[in-house]
Amino acid sequence: MPDTPSSSLPAAAGTVLHRGTPEYDLSHAQYFNKEDTARFPAEIHVVRTSADVSRALARATELKVPVGVRAGGHLPSKPSLIQDGILVDVSQLNHEVAYDGRTHEVCFGPGVRVFEAWKATDALGRFFPFGHAPDVALGGFCLAGGQGFFMRGWGATVTEWIVRLEIVMADGRALTASRTENQDLFWAARGAGQAFFGVVTRFWSKTVPKRRLFGRTFVFRVGDRFEDLIAFALERNNATPKRFTESAMCTMHSEIFDSQSGDESVPQSSPLLLCINASAYADTLAEAKTMLSAWDQVPGDLQSNVLEANPVAEVSWEEFFQDQHRWNPQTPDQKWVINSILNDPSVPLPKMLEAIKPALCNLPTRSSYGCLYMCDTVAPDENDAVFSIPQQYYISTFGGWKSPSLRPQVQDTLRESYKRADSVACGIYIADFDQSIDSLHSPEIKVWTDSARDRWMEIRKKWDPQGLFPGYKAFAAGVKQKGSL
Numbered sequence: 001m002p003d004t005p006s007s008s009l010p011a012a013a014g015t016v017l018h019r020g021t022p023e024y025d026l027s028h029a030q031y032f033n034k035e036d037t038a039r040f041p042a043e044i045h046v047v048r049t050s051a052d053v054s055r056a057l058a059r060a061t062e063l064k065v066p067v068g069v070r071a072g073g074h075l076p077s078k079p080s081l082i083q084d085g086i087l088v089d090v091s092q093l094n095h096e097v098a099y100d101g102r103t104h105e106v107c108f109g110p111g112v113r114v115f116e117a118w119k120a121t122d123a124l125g126r127f128f129p130f131g132h133a134p135d136v137a138l139g140g141f142c143l144a145g146g147q148g149f150f151m152r153g154w155g156a157t158v159t160e161w162i163v164r165l166e167i168v169m170a171d172g173r174a175l176t177a178s179r180t181e182n183q184d185l186f187w188a189a190r191g192a193g194q195a196f197f198g199v200v201t202r203f204w205s206k207t208v209p210k211r212r213l214f215g216r217t218f219v220f221r222v223g224d225r226f227e228d229l230i231a232f233a234l235e236r237n238n239a240t241p242k243r244f245t246e247s248a249m250c251t252m253h254s255e256i257f258d259s260q261s262g263d264e265s266v267p268q269s270s271p272l273l274l275c276i277n278a279s280a281y282a283d284t285l286a287e288a289k290t291m292l293s294a295w296d297q298v299p300g301d302l303q304s305n306v307l308e309a310n311p312v313a314e315v316s317w318e319e320f321f322q323d324q325h326r327w328n329p330q331t332p333d334q335k336w337v338i339n340s341i342l343n344d345p346s347v348p349l350p351k352m353l354e355a356i357k358p359a360l361c362n363l364p365t366r367s368s369y370g371c372l373y374m375c376d377t378v379a380p381d382e383n384d385a386v387f388s389i390p391q392q393y394y395i396s397t398f399g400g401w402k403s404p405s406l407r408p409q410v411q412d413t414l415r416e417s418y419k420r421a422d423s424v425a426c427g428i429y430i431a432d433f434d435q436s437i438d439s440l441h442s443p444e445i446k447v448w449t450d451s452a453r454d455r456w457m458e459i460r461k462k463w464d465p466q467g468l469f470p471g472y473k474a475f476a477a478g479v480k481q482k483g484s485l
């Protein structure tokens with residue numbers, strides 16, 4: 001659809017929602033974080049086709065207002081909600097997963113959710129590395145980079161798997177970008193996350209034949225052995241072959257799933273627990289057992305902390321996703337804030353463990369949890385994509401609460417914890433960068449290397465000279481300040 005003026009576009013397939021209508025209010029609330037947000041776009045364009053997207057961007061240009069884009073709405077800070085701007089809701093856009101049996105590539109729209117991607121590829125006997133939370137949409141996941149399944153063996157989803165993008169640019173043109181077409185755009189999109197300066201309408205990904213998911217889990221009482229337990233898990237992960245395996249840890253209190261009591265505080269007597277989940281993607285149980293054999297022995301001096309040690313077993317994807325739902329409940333009053341770091345791989349382990357301890361141990365409420373995902377991607381190729389800072393370990397705290405009165409406590413706890421964690425960080429995953437005045441991290445924290453950022457800003461200027469997409473502002477050198485939103 002190159003160079004098509006918006007007046008000659010095909011009839012709208014999508015819908016435009018206006019302020020003051022129930023449909024608008026319902027759509028305004030469609031976020032993972034159920035906290036009310038007092039930023040109200042002038043219009044919400046629920047788009048279904050690329051032509052709808054061009055029309056939405058033309059409308060923003062006509063009104064001289066900025067554009068926010070929402071796929072699955074999982075960024076707790078909701079940067080897509082821009083006061084008096086246009087919100088382009090891409091959740092229904094090209095909402096399918098199509099498969100080309102000749103190239104073995106799948107093509108999907110940005111609103112396709114992780115569980116839908118699994119279902120569609122599973123039925124085809126294929127697989128590509130989607131994320132871990134079933135409701136996250138592939139639009140936000142892929143643009144951020146994608147810490148997809150088994151990332152440690154093959155890097156981020158967007159650098160290793162995504163081969164082509166279809167993008168509607170600020171001027172309304174639909175273009176394709178790949179390693180051979182509009183290369184600068186392809187480079188700049190992959191890892192741009194909330195900063196991106198176009199609307200991605202389709203992604204193409206490579207796939208591989210599907211295998212079976214296996215896992216083994218441990219639950220430890222942390223007590224005074226935090227450093228020893230984490231060091232044990234990191235060491236076992238290092239001893240595990242990289243291809244088709246992954247390891248993740250979560251800290252939590254046993255009351256995490258107790259949503260009935262109404263009491264959100266963590267009982268003083270409640271011990272902190274550490275859950276370790278090691279997974280393998282294999283054809284047989286025997287193969288999975290070999291792949292995960294580094295986890296066979298728990299050191300003798302940690303045995304007394306073991307509460308559960310489950311052997312390798314096959315896990316159905318439904319089971320896996322159901323479990324994720326329990327950790328991330330989507331009840332109408334569940335609010336969330338997320339803070340995280342990517343550790344600097346050159347920092348010695350004892351120093352890192354000391355610094356990340358509060359982030360993983362100080363959980364302000366029952367529904368809060370800490371997470372350490374072992375990405376093992378220490379040298380992303382900056383020449384290939386803007387996704388450029390090391391992702392060895394993704395260390396995060398998900399702060400959850402229901403009662404509005406708990407917000408300051410949750411925020412203060414995470415802010416304090418991350419003062420320590422930031423001292424060993426090389427940056428933050430762009431998905432967790434918070435542009436709002438309430439952000440819990442420094443506005444200076446890096447999401448890309450400085451050289452990648454400078455190159456990216458030049459490319460952005462070329463494609464969106466009027467700044468229709470304002471998400472980049474929080475990342476520009478020298479002008480960073482709190483409260484870009």
Ligand SMILES: Cc1cc2nc3c(=O)[nH]c(=O)nc-3n(C[C@H](O)[C@H](O)[C@H](O)COP(=O)(O)OP(=O)(O)OC[C@H]3O[C@@H](n4cnc5c(N)ncnc54)[C@H](O)[C@@H]3O)c2cc1C
Pocket residue numbers: 032069070071072073074075078079080090110131132133135136137138139140141142143144145146147148193194195196198199200201328431471
């Ligand atoms: C519970 C939970 C679990 C998670 N698990 C993982 C995980 O396993 N791996 C991982 O990598 N990440 C994970 N994340 C982070 C997640 O990938 C990011 O928050 C992602 O950006 C969410 O995408 P979304 O489309 O659902 O959210 P949205 O808030 O809709 O999108 C995020 C931003 O992406 C941009 N965007 C989205 N779609 C488009 C588009 N089509 N065109 C242009 N810009 C667009 C917009 O700027 C938007 O503000 C998790 C997050 C949560 C809350």
